[in-house]
Amino acid sequence: MANWADTQKLGDSSTAEWQKANLVEITSSNGQTWQVYKDAAPAFTGFLQELEATGYLPKSSGGYNYRPIRGGTKLSQHAFGNAIDIGAAANAMGSHATDMPSGVSDIAAKYGLEWGGNWKRPDPMHFEWTGNGAGQPAASAPNSFAGIPQQPPQNALAQVQQPEYKTTQLDPRAFMTPQNQLALLRISRG
Template sequence: MRTRASAAAAGALVVALVAAGCGTDPRETAADPTSSGESSAGSGESTPGDSAPDRQGSSATAAADPEHAVSPPGPRTGRLYPDDMLVFSRKALSDDMVQQIKDLKGVDATMRFSMSQVPLEDKVYNIAAIDPGRYRNWTEQASADTQEVWDRVAGGELAIDPAIGRKLADKQGYLRLGNEKEAPQIHIGAFAPQVDQITAVVNPTWADSLGMIENNAMLITTGNTAPETIRPKIRKIVGDTASVLFLAPELDITAQQTAFLTGGSVAQAVGTFNYTVLGGGRIQPDQAWVEANIRTEDVPILGQVTCHKAVLPQLRAALQEIQMTGLSDEIRPEEYAGCYYPRFIAGSTSLSLHSFGIALDLNTSTNQRGVAGDMDRQVVAIFKKWGFAWGGDWNYTDPMHFEMNAVVEAR
């Protein structure tokens, strides 16, 4: 069974808090105050759309985003919980499901929350909308015990895994959650380790803005019981639309996984699917989703491509305009590296947007990651006009990469 960091180890950890014009370096955090774990909405569980209670008299950090603030959690109370399993569903977990899971022999504690996946620079990450006072008890002790982290989450800011947050934050300390043009930007309040397989957390008032399904995820701790003995029973309760994962820094390749993007029109057009992990960094999405969404068609300049049906009209329109503008020679068909390719990002267990069939790579030999590349800027502008984001604009550039970030009607 996995164990928590000791208090001595906790003292060695560092969290960088990002403020509007300054930064501090307190220690890290994690925790949930209820001894019984899961609590219902009637017993204080936060839900999307909760308004911010009066913060008067609180010693907590002032809310950075009052419109997305909830009551500050106060000092941590209660025990810490090992995060043994994560349930992640394409539908809300009903009260009856939750109670059935809690009643299973060996289930020690649970916590229900909302979770979705956001693409950030072509990697897909899990983002959770949580009650700061409860969720913190499921993180490492150093993270749980850093009060300012959870005050900042309550105040409308984001807490994110340090390595990923430092890489993706803009110069003002903001992060755009999603690849869509209208995706919300959230200020990073803290760089802090999270539960395994969760990259970042916000408070529940953000759930609607991020297109989350309410209460579709659950953390489970099994105490002295081996999680392997309980997973089949949980799978039976939650059904085929959910993933039931053993939690560890590495991916649980033995479990069915769930993929769906948060956001607006693009996410709705793409749809959701379950998948299994294959060898060599590849995945196998549900065949039903593939048959309903993936198409092979001819487009100008590139010839035959295999993509999601939602992106093909826009891709065809962009390439037609490039052709009509006399820029066809700026795209080298022999260096087209594909659109639909169900896989993880190389060297990681994060899905690529190629797994959804809404991204494509062009002119690969001279447009590798981390360089400016030689992609013609008129070509880039035309792709952007037709609803594509360009990897050359990212913090860590990927100039060969274009991905659908808006639904544009092609006539």
């Protein structure tokens, strides 16, 4: 279930104490980094490893960022480190266009992640931890990628470390085309 985390379940993620105790940094094999919730780190790590195994090189467009959902007052899952954005320039919110490999939604689901590209208002850069999965593919998940192991490979991406406290000020909307910005404005106004 997307948008599962809130301050009643996880605490006040705006404080430096919460961030120090609950956020870790994950790094892809090509050196991209995301700051994520420590319990979600294995799921994001496994997902990124399998995504890279398809030949896709993820570009970080952000992880933890204390902010509300666009156009609302409820905190975004980014505010808890439960969401990452990948390749914002090629996967703009409000667009069905994506450079993600086919089957990315299935790969994400195996690790307890929901892909924003499936949403009513698509957000193909967005991957959100549902609170399920611990970094290993679900036993019942179909393997639609012949030759890709069910267990994620152990490589540099598996390195999870405590970061120094830092705030991400990157807003993926900055990467949106003017057409996507207009479409998003029309959607938000109904």
